[in-house]
Amino acid sequence: MEAGRAGLVQTALRLSYFTVGWNGVVGSAALVVAATTGSSALAGLALNALLDSSASGVLIWRFRYERRDPDAAERLEERAHTWIMLAMLVVAAYVGLEGVAALVGPSHVDESALGLVLAALSLLVLPWLGRGKLRVASELRSPSLRGDGVLTIAAAALAAITLAALMANSALGWWWADPGAALVIAAALAVEAVRVAVRHRLG
Numbered sequence: 578m579e580a581g582r583a584g585l586v587q588t589a590l591r592l593s594y595f596t597v598g599w600n601g602v603v604g605s606a607a608l609v610v611a612a613t614t615g616s617s618a619l620a621g622l623a624l625n626a627l628l629d630s631s632a633s634g635v636l637i638w639r640f641r642y643e644r645r646d647p648d649a650a651e652r653l654e655e656r657a658h659t660w661i662m663l664a665m666l667v668v669a670a671y672v673g674l675e676g677v678a679a680l681v682g683p684s685h686v687d688e689s690a691l692g693l694v695l696a697a698l699s700l701l702v703l704p705w706l707g708r709g710k711l712r713v714a715s716e717l718r719s720p721s722l723r724g725d726g727v728l729t730i731a732a733a734a735l736a737a738i739t740l741a742a743l744m745a746n747s748a749l750g751w752w753w754a755d756p757g758a759a760l761v762i763a764a765a766l767a768v769e770a771v772r773v774a775v776r777h778r779l780g
Contacts, residue, residue: 582717586640589713589722593633593640596706596729600630603695610692618739618758619692621672622699625732625766628668632661632725639721657721661728665770673763680757689743696740703733731769735762 604626611620639653710726713719742758 583644585713585717586643589710589717589719590637590640592706592709592713593636593725596633596710596725597630597637599702599706600626600633600732603699604630607692607695610689610695614689614692616689616692616743617672617676618742618762619689619696621668621676621758621762622696622732622735622739624668624672625728625735625762626699628664629725629728629732632657632664632728635660636722636725654719654721658724661721661724662770662774665728665766669763669766669770672766673760676757676760676763680760693740693743693747696736696743699736700733700740703729703736707733727769727772731765735765738762 604623607619607623607626610616611623635657639657642653707726707729710722710729714722714726738758738761
């Protein structure tokens, strides 16, 4: 492997390791808070974080394998790309159904300071992380890393939506803001999954 590419692969691995750790902790904590407060938006943020963490785990496998067998890494690139796309669709479907159920049925979201903190922290960290992935993906010409970078940027946008919904519910009593945000999260993930698939097919 060329020295320049080897350095980029190492950077991709560092970003992926950080994503697994950060989103694993934040996603798990957010999922617990979502379960106790009934927040569909926070559940969507949590599942998206765990999805991003699992996608980065697949990329760790892919890039570590490239060090040993660059030719086989091309096949792993395809598998990683497919996993990221399918996982996005599954989470989008789940969050969308939860949002619809909360809108049509009796819904009450308890206030949670920890939920607000988790969304705010995600909004601070994820844009930096996503931009780093996109930069390295461009230099490596890796569609799977680019898809993961887009997923991380999307997660930052979803953190902003979730934070706004939690604040609106807490300050104004807008109960519908939370399931409404969940539907926005679901739609954004579904659209991005389709874009990733089309980009890969054309690309």
